[in-house]
Amino acid sequence: xxxxxxxxxxxxxxxxxxxPLLWVLRDVMGLTGTxxxxxxxxxxxxxxxxxxxxVRSCVLPVSAVAGRKxxxxxxxxxxxxxQAVQKAWLDHEVVQCGYxxxxxxxxxxxxxxxxxxANDEQIVNAMSGNLCRCATYTRxxxxxxxxxxx
Amino acid sequence: MSxxxxxxxxxxxxxxxxxxxxxxxxxxxxxxxxxxxxxxxADLVKGASLGDNAEQGYGAFVRIDHSGAVTLIxxxxxxxxxxxxxxxxxxxxELEVPLSQITITEAPPNAALYTDALLSFQATGGSTSTxxxxxxxxxxxAGARIVLIxxxxxxxxxxxxxCHAENGRVIGPNGQSAGYGELVDAAxxxxxxxxxxxxxxxxxxLLGKPVQRLDTPNKVNGTAKFTIDLQxxxxxxxxxxxxxxxxxxxxxxxNEDAARKVPGVRDIVRLNNAxxxxxxxxxSCQQALKALDIDWDLGPHAGLNSAQLDKSLFDAxxxxxxxxxxxxxxxxxxKNASSRFEAIxxxxxxxxxxxxxxxxxxxxxxxxxxLWVGCQAPGMAQAGAAKVCGMPVExxxxxxxxxxxxxxxxxxxxxxxxxxxxxRQLSYPIKLxxxxxxxMTHDRYRPHYVDRLNAALDxxxxxxxxxxxxxxxxxxxxxxxxxxxxxxxxDAVEVAKDPIYTLPNLQVRYIRHDPEVIxxxxxxxxxxxxxxYAIECFIDELAHNAKVDPVKYRLALMQSQPxxxxxxxxxxxxxxxxxPLPAGSGRGVAVTAVFGSFVATIVELExxxxxxxxxxxxxxxxxxxxxxNPTSVASQMEGGTLFGLSAALFNEILxxxxxxxQTNFHEYRQIRMSDAPPVEVHIxxxxxxxxxxxxxxxxxxxxxxxxxxxxxxxVRERRLPLSRFGYFTV
Numbered sequence: 001x002x003x004x005x006x007x008x009x010x011x012x013x014x015x016x017x018x019x020p021l022l023w024v025l026r027d028v029m030g031l032t033g034t035x036x037x038x039x040x041x042x043x044x045x046x047x048x049x050x051x052x053x054x055v056r057s058c059v060l061p062v063s064a065v066a067g068r069k070x071x072x073x074x075x076x077x078x079x080x081x082x083q084a085v086q087k088a089w090l091d092h093e094v095v096q097c098g099y100x101x102x103x104x105x106x107x108x109x110x111x112x113x114x115x116x117x118a119n120d121e122q123i124v125n126a127m128s129g130n131l132c133r134c135a136t137y138t139r140x141x142x143x144x145x146x147x148x149x150x
Numbered sequence: 151m152s153x154x155x156x157x158x159x160x161x162x163x164x165x166x167x168x169x170x171x172x173x174x175x176x177x178x179x180x181x182x183x184x185x186x187x188x189x190x191x192a193d194l195v196k197g198a199s200l201g202d203n204a205e206q207g208y209g210a211f212v213r214i215d216h217s218g219a220v221t222l223i224x225x226x227x228x229x230x231x232x233x234x235x236x237x238x239x240x241x242x243x244e245l246e247v248p249l250s251q252i253t254i255t256e257a258p259p260n261a262a263l264y265t266d267a268l269l270s271f272q273a274t275g276g277s278t279s280t281x282x283x284x285x286x287x288x289x290x291x292a293g294a295r296i297v298l299i300x301x302x303x304x305x306x307x308x309x310x311x312x313c314h315a316e317n318g319r320v321i322g323p324n325g326q327s328a329g330y331g332e333l334v335d336a337a338x339x340x341x342x343x344x345x346x347x348x349x350x351x352x353x354x355x356l357l358g359k360p361v362q363r364l365d366t367p368n369k370v371n372g373t374a375k376f377t378i379d380l381q382x383x384x385x386x387x388x389x390x391x392x393x394x395x396x397x398x399x400x401x402x403x404x405n406e407d408a409a410r411k412v413p414g415v416r417d418i419v420r421l422n423n424a425x426x427x428x429x430x431x432x433x434s435c436q437q438a439l440k441a442l443d444i445d446w447d448l449g450p451h452a453g454l455n456s457a458q459l460d461k462s463l464f465d466a467x468x469x470x471x472x473x474x475x476x477x478x479x480x481x482x483x484x485k486n487a488s489s490r491f492e493a494i495x496x497x498x499x500x501x502x503x504x505x506x507x508x509x510x511x512x513x514x515x516x517x518x519x520x521l522w523v524g525c526q527a528p529g530m531a532q533a534g535a536a537k538v539c540g541m542p543v544e545x546x547x548x549x550x551x552x553x554x555x556x557x558x559x560x561x562x563x564x565x566x567x568x569x570x571x572x573x574r575q576l577s578y579p580i581k582l583x584x585x586x587x588x589x590m591t592h593d594r595y596r597p598h599y600v601d602r603l604n605a606a607l608d609x610x611x612x613x614x615x616x617x618x619x620x621x622x623x624x625x626x627x628x629x630x631x632x633x634x635x636x637x638x639x640x641d642a643v644e645v646a647k648d649p650i651y652t653l654p655n656l657q658v659r660y661i662r663h664d665p666e667v668i669x670x671x672x673x674x675x676x677x678x679x680x681x682x683y684a685i686e687c688f689i690d691e692l693a694h695n696a697k698v699d700p701v702k703y704r705l706a707l708m709q710s711q712p713x714x715x716x717x718x719x720x721x722x723x724x725x726x727x728x729x730p731l732p733a734g735s736g737r738g739v740a741v742t743a744v745f746g747s748f749v750a751t752i753v754e755l756e757x758x759x760x761x762x763x764x765x766x767x768x769x770x771x772x773x774x775x776x777x778x779n780p781t782s783v784a785s786q787m788e789g790g791t792l793f794g795l796s797a798a799l800f801n802e803i804l805x806x807x808x809x810x811x812q813t814n815f816h817e818y819r820q821i822r823m824s825d826a827p828p829v830e831v832h833i834x835x836x837x838x839x840x841x842x843x844x845x846x847x848x849x850x851x852x853x854x855x856x857x858x859x860x861x862x863x864x865v866r867e868r869r870l871p872l873s874r875f876g877y878f879t880v
Contacts, residue, residue, distance in 0.1 A: 016413060019433050027387060027431035032379035033372020035554075036432070037505045038586045042815035045505055073372035086370045093362060093781050096789055097230030098369030099376060099506045099554030128824040133505050133555045134230045135792030135821060138828040139785070 002062050006031070007075035017063040022046045024062050025072060033073035033102050037131070044130030047103035048072050054110035054126075073102035081116075082109045084150070088143040096134035104130050108144050118148040210263050211290040212241060214298075218318050218331030220245065220252045225264040225272070226279040227256065227526060228365050229553035229560070230789075231844045232782030233279040235363040237287050239778060243356045244291030244349065246315040247330070254364065256550035259528040273527040275561050275672060277745035277842025280778055284840050285348075292349075293342045301336035302328050351776060351837045360781040365552070376554045377524045378509045378583060385511065386416055388572050388580040389435035391444065392424040392592050395808035397667040398449040399423050409438035418442070419572050426572045432583055451667040451808040459805060460496075460598065463663050467494075467600035467621030471661030472637040474620075475647035478655030480606075483615025487606035493691055495603070495684040496869040498802035499665075500596035500673055501818060506554025507589040508565035512572070513579035514539050519546045520579075523566055524553035531563040538570040557793070558672035561629070562594045590818060591810040595803055596673030597623035597665060599642075601684035606655065611696035612707070615655035618646050620681070623664045625672060637662065641677035649685060650714045650743050651707040668805065674793060675848040678744040683870075686740035686853030691866065700739060700857065701727055713748045713834075714741055717771040720832060721750040724769050732756075735766070736861025740853035746841030747774040748834075751791060751850040753858040763862060763877055765795070765855075768829045770847060775838035783843050788829040790847020796821035798852035800873045825878070 004011045006029065015024055020039075025031040025048070034057060037045035041056040048057045049071040076082035085108050088094075095101050104127070111118050111126035118126070123144050132140070213221040222241055228234040238252045257264045261272055268278040295315050302320035303310040305328065312323040319329050351358070368374035393399060403425055406418055414430035415438045427438040484490060511522035519539045525531045528548050536543045553560055569582040584592075599622035606615030624639040633639055638660050647658045664670070673679075693703035701722045708715050718741040722728075725737060734757030741750040754767035770787050777783045800819040804811045812818040852870060859877065860866050873879050 019431075023431050023433040026379075027433070030381065031372075032375070032381075035376075035505070036378065036507070036583070038815050039436075040586075040814055040816065043505060077371055089370045090362065090366060093366065093785060095230070095363070095366040095369045096232075096785060097504070097506075097553060097555045098366065098374055099504070101369050102372050105370060124824050128822045131505065131815065131820050131822065133503065133557070133793070133820065135789040135796065136785070137792065137821075137823040137826065138788040141823065141828060 003066055004062070004070065005068065006070045007072060015062055018061045020058050021048070021060045021062050021065055021070065022057040025057065031072055031074055035099055035102055037100070042131070043100070044107060045100045045103040047106040047130065049076070049106060049110055052110065052113060054107045073106060076106060076109055079109070081112050081147075084147050085109050085112065085143070088146050092139045092143040092146065094136050094139040094143050096136055100130060100132045104132065104140055108140070112144070112147055116148065118144065123148070211287060212245070212294055214294065214330050214334050216331045216334065218251070218329045220247055220330075222252050222254045223257050224254050225257045225266070226283065227274045227524065227550055227553055229274065229524070229526070229556035231279070231786060232363050232779060233274070233844075234365060235361060236280055236778045236782060237283050238364060239356050239361060240283060240287040241291040243354060244288045245295050247318040249356065249361065249364070251318055257528075258550075259532040259548055261529055271527065272529040273561060274556070275526050275558060276676065277844045277846060279842075279844070280840045281746055281842055288348050289346045293346050294337075296343055296346065297337040297340040298330055298333050300340050301333040302326070304336065305333075357778050358776065358780070361779050363782070374552060376506050377511060377522060377551045378506055378554065378581075380511050380522050380551070380581065382511060382513065382522065382579050385579040385581055386428040386430060387432050387435055388426050388428045388569070388582045389432060389439060389585060390421070390424045390426045390568065390572075390582070390588060391439045391442075392588060393446045393448070394591065395446065395448040395452050396454075396669070396810075397451040397808065399447045400425060401445040401447045403442055403444055405441060405443040408441040412438040412441060417576060419575050421568065421571055424568065426582075428572075428576065428580055436585065448808065454666055454808045455806050456804045459665050459668070463598060463600055463621060463665070464496075466661055466663040467602055467619060469621075469661050471619065471621070471659045473657070474638045474643035474660045475656060475658040478615070480615050480617050480655045480657040483606040483655035484604070484617070487615060488609045489607045489611070490604065491607060491692060491695060492602070492604045493688055493868060495601045495687055497599045497680055497683060498870055499598050499668065499804075500797055500801050501590050501593045501803050501812065502557045502559035502673060503590060503593070503815075503818060503820070504553075504555025504557055504559055507586055508559070508584040509582060510566045510569035511579060511581045512566075512569040514570060514574040514576075517545065519570060519574075520549075521547065521566065521570070522549045522551060523569075524551040524560060525563065525566065526553070526556055526558075526560040527563065531566045534563050534567050535570045538567045539574045557674040558676070559593065561672050564594065564669075586815070587813045590813055593803075594669040594671035597625065597668075597670040599680050601680070603684060603688045605688070605692060607692070611692065613651070613653060613692060616653040616657070618658045618684070619661060620646060620658065621661040621663050622680075623670045624662045625670055625676070627662070628664070628670050629672070633662070639677075642680070643677070645678045645681035645742065645744060646685065650711045650741065651689065651704070652710055653707075667808070674790070675845045678742070679794070679845070679849045679852075682740065682742040682744065682849050683852045686742065686850060687856055687868065690738070690853070690857040690860070694860070704741060711743065713773050714743050717741060717748045717750040717773050717834060720834070721752050721769055721771040724771070724830070724832060725752050725754060725767065727752070734862060736858050736863070738854045738856065738858025738861055740850035740857065742850050744849050745843075745846050746839070747772060747843060747846045748841075749773070749787075749846050749850055751854040753795075753851075753854040755858045755862045757862070763859065765826050767827060769832070770829060770850075771832045771834065772843065772846065773834035773836055774841040774843050774846065775836050776840050777833050777836075778840055780833055783833055784831045786843040787831045787847040790843075790845065791829045791851050792821050792826055794848035794851025795826065795855055798855050798870050798872060799825070799878045800871050802871050802874065819873075
């Protein structure tokens with residue numbers, strides 16, 4: 001039995017210790033906003049926040065998050081920075097296919113929470129773990145900068 | 151717009167008469183826009199009297215219900231290219247409704263209604279969506295508006311010419327006003343006019359303006375559902391391990407007990423070349439597959455490797471093949487040339503690797519096969535699925551879905567057939583999800599190619615004769631089973647047989663050479679990308695050999711192509727081409743005409759460290775005719791450019807012992823934000839018929855990059871990817 005704090009709610013779930021958080025979110029809880037892309041922390045589409053830090057949920061055993069705060073794309077808009085980033089994503093028409101954008105947004109929000117005035121270098125460092133096969137990087141940069149320079 | 155100016159008429163001139171093809175020789179149909187739009191009348195009847203009655207089947211494109219809500223049945227699937235918003239804009243513009251009043255639903259497989267006249271089948275690909283939709287979808291909106299106005303005029307006993315439509319309502323001469331919903335019953339009884347006039351570009355209120363896409367709000371908050379996110383009652387997750395050697399089969403499975411001990415596992419299903427496990431979750435599927443002891447019959451290709459494949463193709467490329475184009479006298483030109491120049495370009499196998507791996511929800515019951523899947527070719531998926539489950543085609547229902555990256559991969563239905571093959575052996579629905587490793591090692595790859603170019607040059611080292619041999623797999627034959635009688639793969643030779651350069655003696659040969667066992671398919675940019683790479687590198691070499699500026703050298707050969715000249719000139723202007731760069735830096739250019747559009751891209755490189763190179767600047771100029779939604783055009787060019795660069799920099803699928811060696815993104819690197827600066831896009835202002843943009847950006851990127859490497863280093867690379875020579879490997 002795992003005691004999890006997800007998006008502000010406590011859950012007791014009967015899942016194996018080594019099951020990655022990603023599959024607990026998607027297949028056990030039905031929170032499908034967090035995506036699967038590689039399973040080896042190479043693409044970033046599974047990014048969630050663990051105590052406010054961006055982490056790749058595809059390689060994070062669920063036992064490692066017990067008692068810690070997990071935030072997913074479904075709830076990130078409840079935070080001011082999350083809301084600002086989602087709005088910037090729409091204002092800058094970042095999205096193409098959209099499959100990676102949950103992860104991109106989670107990485108961007110974590111960056112801006114830590115560095116509200118993030119500069120170019122910090123943006124590149126924080127975002128280069130997130131692949132986008134549609135290659136929307138031009139607009140991701142612009143959207144983040146619009147928040148960090150606001 | 152007169153009939154002779156329609157995209158289809160242009161296609162029939164350029165495509166049918168000259169024998170060219172947009173998506174590889176698939177142009178065999180006749181375009182009848184009137185017949186497509188006329189079905190709107192029947193459709194409106196259904197929309198008016200029945201509302202959303204799926205049993206009646208959908209009509210064509212537009213339905214209006216009694217509340218006035220407009221449903222657009224989209225013949226094109228949304229995979230990030232913004233096409234559904236673009237099509238909705240076309241309908242909204244002519245129907246005079248706000249965009250927000252339109253709901254989009256996916257067209258079911260129906261060749262009679264949704265065949266893309268440019269492709270000759272129902273599909274989303276080949277950068278045809280806007281070009282195909284431009285006339286019939288606007289006519290669908292305009293036709294509906296005309297009969298709605300007529301219905302209102304009859305009600306008010308006034309002439310239709312005294313009424314006009316705005317904002318989803320018809321307005322009469324004395325201030326009368328009726329919503330579309332009130333008018334649909336009467337309108338549905340009226341015949342559509344045979345002539346449906348369309349607005350002139352100058353009258354557009356919506357088309358041509360930057361419009362926010364309709365599908366994006368749900369994609370920033372996790373609520374958008376892709377196939378991988380779907381849940382149907384009673385469904386379990388399924389995942390497969392396919393024989394790692396292409397062409398191998400399953401002999402047996404042992405250790406099933408250990409697999410069944412994994413919590414949540416339900417069934418183990420044997421397929422011809424794979425094993426599937428179903429479970430309550432994907433993780434358990436993977437654990438169970440790992441626990442199995444699988445006995446593969448590796449089959450006849452277990453010794454195959456890339457070196458053999460490459461040598462076999464290279465040897466074949468020296469052959470004569472078949473003529474794809476002959477004009478002038480190439481033999482005479484070569485014989486009488488002042489000098490000649492020859493070069494060979496090689497492009498590797500590539501994987502699509504969309505971030506949403508192949509996935510399909512399938513439920514096979516005694517009486518029907520129901521599929522929920524994002525697919526680019528629903529008709530082909532339906533026909534093939536019917537065969538797998540042994541049912542008539544009409545018993546296969548496909549609910550098309552948002553696609554998490556296509557790039558051509560979802561024109562194929564292999565994973566859909568696999569899902570049906572599993573589901574037909576089970577009593578419950580499954581959601582098949584391929585692991586990234588399955589996805590990458592069992593893709594249907596962009597094939598490797600060898601292009602041999604040979605130019606006859608005059609005393610000023612300008613080409614007076616041009617011989618181009620294209621050797622590689624036929625993607626057309628792989629996709630539809632055969633080539634036309636002349637043996638030419640229309641996709642493979644596109645651009646090469648109709649270059650933007652004036653070449654008086656031009657000969658193009660096509661040498662079909664399919665790789666042993668490795669499956670091949672369409673990949674973003676398709677044949678035009680391959681040809682453009684070879685031609686634009688070759689012309690650059692000719693320019694440098696002649697010691698003429700590569701932009702000026704090109705422009706002088708493009709006198710008959712003003713739009714191509716214009717994009718090239720503009721791109722050069724934007725980067726201040728004539729201003730020299732510091733030593734170790736360099737600019738490369740490529741220009742081409744593809745998918746009804748014209749594009750020039752310039753890559754600027756600078757030195758990084760001792761040997762390294764870094765992309766400093768990327769500029770692309772696009773003339774796609776009238777830009778229906780300029781924001782989508784810019785997005786496609788930004789992303790397409792980087793998509794093309796990603797492959798040119800890093801990507802090559804290699805085979806050893808019959809197995810694909812690249813299994814995941816650590817072995818198949820993709821371009822990241824750290825690899826490239828923002829892409830600067832300039833859209834040429836134009837009222838010409840819209841051209842394609844989905845693939846266009848990817849097309850010139852590789853050639854511009856390779857030409858920039860030459861400019862920066864003096865080293866001419868002809869084989870992709872560049873990482874194989876140690877560039878950009880940091």
